[in-house]
């Protein structure tokens with residue numbers, strides 16, 4: 001049985017609801033098969049995140065069956081959803097939260113076009129003005145083994161520091177979108193599949209015409225403010241988010257119980 005401060009309990013309840021409800025967007029946009037795909041979100045003010053359980057139909061996802069996890073990917077005992085099983089990719093989610101303190105939420109799918117680029121270990125080139133405005137460059141591939149979550153977390157952090165895209169392709173796995181919140185992360189994986197499909201279709205029938213860097217810079221700067229045009233967008237967002245409670249590459253630890261005895265209060 002874990003107990004948290006009243007403030008953290010309120011945050012957990014809100015994040016459970018956010019994560020449960022936003023999952024509906026994944027089948028709606030044709031990004032997932034069966035119970036595949038996972039969205040998670042960090043609990044502000046705590047070393048915790050909430051993630052979708054494994055094997056539960058999308059129509060049955062609810063705040064009370066979301067799983068509360070520590071940053072080392074362990075289930076917090078005695079909390080709603082704690083008897084569920086975790087998605088196979090939970091270790092990757094946890095590693096990214098450990099290494100990317102600005103990550104407020106993550107969305108991961110095996111959507112076909114984006115995963116095809118990931119399976120070729122090929123970055124999606126920046127070839128449309130819409131992509132330039134949103135991603136500010138290519139959607140990069142991280143160089144990491146898909147079975148070593150810790151190295152993946154490090155690789156994602158390094159890639160985000162060098163690229164504007166807040167989505168990375170994990171080789172042979174698929175896209176991971178790093179959002180400020182769950183809806184933002186899901187929006188990013190939806191847009192990623194869209195650009196992955198468009199650029200793939202364009203390339204099938206001829207040479208791809210990519211955009212010059214100066215044009216990409218101008219479009220991205222115009223969309224996100226000229227002063228922030230050169231910054232990784234996640235960092236620009238996170239600067240004012242107030243959720244930077246977790247230091248970069250900090251050692252994961254168990255949640256600290258509050259002194260007042262208090263049972264878990266599920267929504």
Ligand SMILES: [Zn+2]
Nearest residue numbers: 089109173174
């Ligand atoms: Zn996966």
